[in-house]
Structure formats: structure tokens, C-alpha cells
Amino acid sequence: MSVFSVFAHLVERLADLLAPLCHASATAAAIVLFTALVRLLVHPLSRAAARGQRARAALQPRIAELRRRHAKDPERLRQAVLELHTEEKVSPLSGILPGLLQLPAFFLLYHLFSGAGGAGGELLAHRLFAAPLGGRWADALAGDGPFGGAGLVYLGLFALVAAVATFTYLRTRRQMAQNPVMAAAGGEEVPGLGAVGKVMPFLSFLTLVTVAVVPLAAALYVVTSTTWSAVERAALYR
Secondary structure: OOHHHHHHHHHHHHHHHHHHHHHHHHHHHHHHHHHHHHHHHHHHHHHHHHHHHHHHHHOHHHHHHHHHHOOOOHHHHHHHHHHHHHHOOOOOOHHHHHHHHHHHHHHHHHHHHHOHHHOOHHHHHOEEOOEEOOOOHHHHHHOOOOOOHHHHHHHHHHHHHHHHHHHHHHHHHHHHHHOHHHHHHOOOOOOOOHHHHHHHHHHHHHHHHHHHHOOHHHHHHHHHHHHHHHHHHHHHOO
């Protein structure tokens, strides 16, 4: 039995449990529940990443001194900053791990509902209201248009993603301006990563593009995970 068969069986069992409440949209609800379970498993790492971010912020005065001392030698500054992080056992990239661990679940859903190799089987016939879980926004536009049954499902998802992205954008901009912890997250303590901090507030809007191009099942995973992240970060980075 392949990993896709095992994963499809898990989704089907979750859908069976949710069928009395969600009826025809039980499989879509199962994907949302599965995503929540994945994020719950990763949550301890997210908490560790938050602690690491606060630790990196605490190093900022020492990093500022290193910048002053090695202002004319960028390579020496980079090496000194890395040595400081090693000495204090703080990883400047620790916040990436929770996101990386979620990628396998996303790719499983993408493969399962993209129809590649027939992996999705009967799951491809399931729907969220009028929209098939194996379909894409382009299929909805080519069918009944943006205001048809499937199109309205996507418009609802786009509205939710836009609201979450706006909340994340405003909160990130505010905290990067006021909170040294968020400034550290922007990468200023590692020369060469400062540009990441400048574009980071806008990254949440890329979810709109993802939802538009992937199968609806994978889009549900992305929307659920993004919403979870917004709530989680609001709680952990107060």
C-alpha cells in the first residue's frame, strides 16, 4: 500500500466521522480537520521558534556593537554574527522549521487531488458545496463563471484569505516598527537578510495566488494553515 493510499484512507475515515454534520461537504471538512491536526502537532516547534526569536532579539545590542566594530568589513561582520549565534546556541533560521514540516502534508494533498496517476480515486468526485475538490479556479471560471456555484466558493476563500493577509500585513508592519523581536525576525541580525524583512509583510498576500492555481483540496489546506498561523502568531508574539 502506497503512502497516497494510506493518506486517502485517512481522509476518507475523517470524512465518514464528519458526514453526519457536514453531509456532502464532509471530505472538505475532513481536509480542514486534518490541517488543524497537522498544525497542532507542529505547534510545539512554533512555540520554540517564538522563544528563539525572543532570544535573537536579546542579542541585538551585541550585534549592533559588532556592526560598529566591523563596519568596513562585511565578511568579518557576517562571520562574527554567526559565531555569536553559535556561542549563544541561537539559530537565526529556527523559525523556518515549522513551515518546512508542513510541506509534506501539502504535497500529499496536492498530488492526491490533482488526479496524477489516479491517486485521488473516488475522492476527486467530492465537493465543497458546488466546487469539486479536484478542480481549480480556472475550471470554475470556464464553467459557470465567477458568480456561479463553484465560483462563489472561490470568492469566499479569496475573501477569507484577503482578510487574513491584511490582518497579518498590518500586524507585522506595526510590530516590526515597534517591537525589536519582530525586527529580529526580519533578518536584520544577519547581513544580507535585511531585504527579507522589507518584503516579509507582503508575503501573506501570495496565498491568494496559491489558492487560485492549486486544486481546491490543497487550497483548503493553505487557507486553513494560513488562518491558523495568523491566530498562532498573534498569541505567541504579543
